[in-house]
Each structure stands twice: as C-alpha cells, then as structure tokens.
Amino acid sequence: MNFSMSRRAFAASAALLPIACSKAGKATGDATSEAADQAAAPVPINPLVKQRADPYVLRAEDGWYYMTGSVPEYDRLVLRRSKTVAGLADAEERVLWRHEKTGPMSGFLWAPELHYVDGRWVIYFAAGPSGGGADVFRIRTYAVVCDGQDPMAGKWTVLGELKTPWDSFNLDSTSFHHKGVRYMAWAQREPGIETNSNLYLAPMKDALTPAAKAIRLTVPTLDWEIQQYKVAEGPSVIVRNGKVLMTYSASGTGAVYCMGLLSADADADLMDPHAWTKSQKPVFTTNVATSVYGPGHNSFTVDEKGRDLLVYHGRDYEKIEGDPLLNPDRHARVQRLYFDEKGAPDFGVPVGNGPLPERFISVARPGTYMAHEGSKTVAAKVPLPQTQFRSLDAGDGTVMLSPILLRDHCLVAKPDGSVAIAPIKATGAQPGAEKFRRTDAGGGAVRFATAGEPAKSVAIAPDGLRIDGAKDAASAWKAD
Ligand code: AHR
Numbered sequence: 001m002n003f004s005m006s007r008r009a010f011a012a013s014a015a016l017l018p019i020a021c022s023k024a025g026k027a028t029g030d031a032t033s034e035a036a037d038q039a040a041a042p043v044p045i046n047p048l049v050k051q052r053a054d055p056y057v058l059r060a061e062d063g064w065y066y067m068t069g070s071v072p073e074y075d076r077l078v079l080r081r082s083k084t085v086a087g088l089a090d091a092e093e094r095v096l097w098r099h100e101k102t103g104p105m106s107g108f109l110w111a112p113e114l115h116y117v118d119g120r121w122v123i124y125f126a127a128g129p130s131g132g133g134a135d136v137f138r139i140r141t142y143a144v145v146c147d148g149q150d151p152m153a154g155k156w157t158v159l160g161e162l163k164t165p166w167d168s169f170n171l172d173s174t175s176f177h178h179k180g181v182r183y184m185a186w187a188q189r190e191p192g193i194e195t196n197s198n199l200y201l202a203p204m205k206d207a208l209t210p211a212a213k214a215i216r217l218t219v220p221t222l223d224w225e226i227q228q229y230k231v232a233e234g235p236s237v238i239v240r241n242g243k244v245l246m247t248y249s250a251s252g253t254g255a256v257y258c259m260g261l262l263s264a265d266a267d268a269d270l271m272d273p274h275a276w277t278k279s280q281k282p283v284f285t286t287n288v289a290t291s292v293y294g295p296g297h298n299s300f301t302v303d304e305k306g307r308d309l310l311v312y313h314g315r316d317y318e319k320i321e322g323d324p325l326l327n328p329d330r331h332a333r334v335q336r337l338y339f340d341e342k343g344a345p346d347f348g349v350p351v352g353n354g355p356l357p358e359r360f361i362s363v364a365r366p367g368t369y370m371a372h373e374g375s376k377t378v379a380a381k382v383p384l385p386q387t388q389f390r391s392l393d394a395g396d397g398t399v400m401l402s403p404i405l406l407r408d409h410c411l412v413a414k415p416d417g418s419v420a421i422a423p424i425k426a427t428g429a430q431p432g433a434e435k436f437r438r439t440d441a442g443g444g445a446v447r448f449a450t451a452g453e454p455a456k457s458v459a460i461a462p463d464g465l466r467i468d469g470a471k472d473a474a475s476a477w478k479a480d
Contacts, residue, residue: 228252241343
C-alpha cells in the first residue's frame with residue numbers, strides 16, 4: 001500500500017467512495033450441497049470476483065473454499081464460500097465485521113486473511129482510524145475471532161492487535177505453518193529505513209504474540225520494487241519441492257505493481273535472514289497482451305484436483321484516474337501455478353479475462369506442447385504463456401482454442417492440413433474450420449477433432465502441428 005495525497009484531501013475524497021452493495025445477508029453453508037465432483041468441477045472464469053482486492057482463498061479441511069478480500073469501501077470484513085473455486089464467483093457473501101464508529105479501527109480495513117489458529121477461526125487485517133484529522137494511514141494489524149466453528153455463521157469480535165517490533169505502519173499479515181512452527185510474515189515501516197514497508201518474519205506463540213524477535217526479510221531496493229513507492233507487502237507462503245516460497249508485492253498499486261519471490265530451503269532455519277534468497281527479477285508483472293495490469297497481493301490454494309492455484313488481484317485496464325487506492329477495479333483472479341522440471345515455480349503471466357486456460361502436452365512427444373510462436377503454431381517446449389489456450393464455447397459442443405497471448409484469435413484447420421492462427425472474427429477459412437470437438441483419446445488424454453471432418457484432428461508433426469486422420473499418440477494430448 002502507498003499513499004500520496006494529503007490526509008485532509010484523502011479524508012474528503014474517501015467520503016466519495018462508491019457505495020457498492022454486497023450481497024450481505026444470511027450465511028451460506030447449505031450443508032446439503034453436494035460436494036462438487038472433482039473431475040467435473042466447473043472451470044473458473046476470470047475475473048473470479050470483481051472488486052475484491054488482496055484476495056485470500058483458503059481450501060479448508062471442511063471441504064469448503066473460503067474467500068475474503070478488501071472491498072472498495074474498505075469498511076467491512078466479508079467472507080464467502082463455495083464447494084468449487086468457480087462457485088466463489090457468485091457465492092453469497094457475508095459481512096462478518098464492520099469498522100468501528102470511532103477509534104483505531106474506524107477507518108480503512110485492508111487485506112483480511114482467514115486462518116484457523118489454536119482451534120479458533122481468526123481473521124487478520126490491517127486497520128486505521130477514520131478521517132477528520134486523525135491519521136487515516138495510522139495503519140496497524142488486528143485480528144477478530146469467531147465464537148464458533150462455522151466462520152460463516154459465528155459471531156466475530158475483536159481479539160486484539162498484533163504485537164510488532166515498532167509502533168509504525170504495518171499491514172498484510174499472513175500466517176503459515178512450517179515444521180511444527182506457526183510463523184507470521186507481515187509488511188511494516190521500520191524506523192530509520194526510508195521505505196513504505198519491508199517484510200518481517202517471526203514465529204508465533206499465540207495468535208497475536210511473536211515467540212521471538214522478528215527478522216527483516218527484505219527491503220525494497222530493486223528498480224521494480226520502488227516504482228512510485230518503495231514497497232514490499234502482501235507476503236504469501238507455500239512449501240513445494242523442498243523450498244519455502246514467499247511471494248510478495250512491490251511498487252505503487254497501479255500498473256507498476258508486481259510480485260517478487262523469496263525462497264529458503266525447507267530444512268533451513270527460517271529465522272536466519274541468510275537462509276532466504278531473493279529473486280532479482282519480478283516473477284509476475286503487468287501483461288499488455290492479456291490485458292492485466294498491476295497483478296499482485298496474492299494467496300495460494302489448490303483446485304478440486306489438488307493442483308496449485310495462484311490467487312491475485314489485477315485490473316483489466318492501465319490508466320487510472322486519481323489515487324489507485326481509491327480505484328475499485330482490482331478484481332480477484334485465479335490461475336494455475338506450474339513448476340518447471342527443476343521444481344521451481346513458473347508464474348508465467350496473468351492469463352487475462354475468460355475461462356482458465358490449459359496447456360496440452362503431446363502424448364507422442366512428452367515435454368512437447370501444443371504452442372505458438374507469434375502467429376505461427378508450433379509443437380515445442382516454449383515459455384509457458386505460449387502453451388496456454390483457453391477453450392471458448394463455439395456452440396454445438398465444439399470449442400475454439402484461443403492462445404492467451406493472442407486474445408480474440410484461435411486455431412484454424414487449413415485445407416492443406418496445416419494449423420493456423422487467425423482472428424476469431426475473421427478466420428477466413430471454411431466455415432467451422434475454427435471449431436474443434438474435444439474427445440477422449442484414452443489414457444486421460446484428449447483429441448481435438450475438426451468439426452468439419454470428425455475423422456481428422458490436431459496432431460503433432462515434425463515441424464509443428466498438422467490436421468490429419470491419426471488416431472494414435474500423434475493426435476493425443478494430455479490437458480494440464
Ligand atoms: O488494498 C489495500 C492495501 O493496498 C493492501 O493492504 C496492500 O497490500 C495494497 O497495496
């Protein structure tokens with residue numbers, strides 16, 4: 001978070017914040033709802049939830065996906081849940097707690113996270129006093145706690161303030177367990193360091209009390225961390241392939257906002273600052289081709305098949321009138337998180353609006369993907385974004401395969417047996433040449449038969465993709 005305008009100006013304009021209607025009301029939790037069949041879980045469509053910044057999604061042990069995030073008015077803590085990721089989009093949202101009438105939690109409420117701590121549901125969030133002379137950016141971290149085991153039905157009350165090393169601007173706390181220890185990571189302004197915020201880490205002895213002196217993990221110094229404001233915030237942690245991975249967000253909250261990565265060996269002493277390595281380059285940034293600007297403040301979850309998902313916010317336009325903090329269009333988004341052959345995370349690019357894309361690995365040539373280089377289709381091992389295709393409903397049970405980097409384009413079966421890429425609105429080929437029927441190719445693989453000639457399908461060729469009658473591994477693709 002960063003702030004530019006004077007307190008007085010901000011307090012005046014804050015009163016103009018749009019008053020959106022949240023579908024507050026009775027908690028969901030219709031216990032009779034059937035758990036979604038993992039194999040047939042609906043495909044999420046981005047943006048997953050509009051105007052929910054700093055999105056936090058938790059797949060809880062009760063099988064529900066819980067989601068919270070910052071609302072444009074920053075005046076309430078909300079929670080929704082669904083049995084599927086896609087279902088979060090229109091799940092009923094409950095208001096758990098509203099900012100107070102006066103005092104240190106009567107202004108902004110930012111970036112809530114739901115955690116189960118010592119047998120209770122707790123929501124950590126950042127809050128500040130209301131306007132009118134008080135310092136609306138006197139932001140500190142607090143927690144509210146639920147009086148029952150159903151976070152959608154219980155009563156939420158203030159638990160207290162997170163004890164941090166200094167009485168200074170602090171926000172974006174996230175709690176995670178590692179090797180039997182519960183840690184808290186958060187963003188804070190440290191006296192003597194001229195930045196908006198740095199990242200800190202401490203083991204915790206209870207929901208609000210560190211068990212040891214916090215360590216400083218990173219200070220924003222790299223060019224991509226200090227655009228407009230010097231910011232390291234929004235930490236989020238997963239442990240994969242022997243590494244503790246901590247993503248964070250940097251720079252101002254407009255299109256320059258992006259994500260960085262700290263990592264440590266899973267066997268290291270996480271409280272040793274030298275155990276952490278910082279990526280010198282951002283791992284997730286604005287992408288003009290997919291039209292997602294300022295992606296960041298992520299969380300991690302898994303889909304119904306247990307596959308890693310990256311949850312984050314991003315706008316679908318670049319230019320912002322006024323203070324980005326007051327712009328409501330940081331929408332919650334989700335996409336697969338892949339890992340490369342060395343086990344390192346491959347964040348790719350923010351995939352953009354529409355159904356989640358997939359990538360298709362050749363059964364005949366493992367490690368080779370259905371892909372494109374510019375407007376040319378290839379079968380190759382190329383960067384992730386060139387292998388991601390979203391399936392767009394073409395009616396009558398067929399789909400168009402649209403590359404995420406070439407929005408409004410799709411694959412087209414040409415009469416000469418080649419596979420081209422053309423604008424969806426002007427494929428120029430025979431009617432139906434852009435339509436493919438996804439069929440079972442056996443062994444968990446799929447085949448894309450051409451709508452015009454069902455006996456033919458997209459196959460791998462020595463020099464790329466071709467359309468032919470192959471019914472063997474050459475035309476079988478593993479969807480991932
Ligand atoms: O969305 C409000 C604040 O702005 C969040 O706490 C921070 O991560 C973001 O930049």
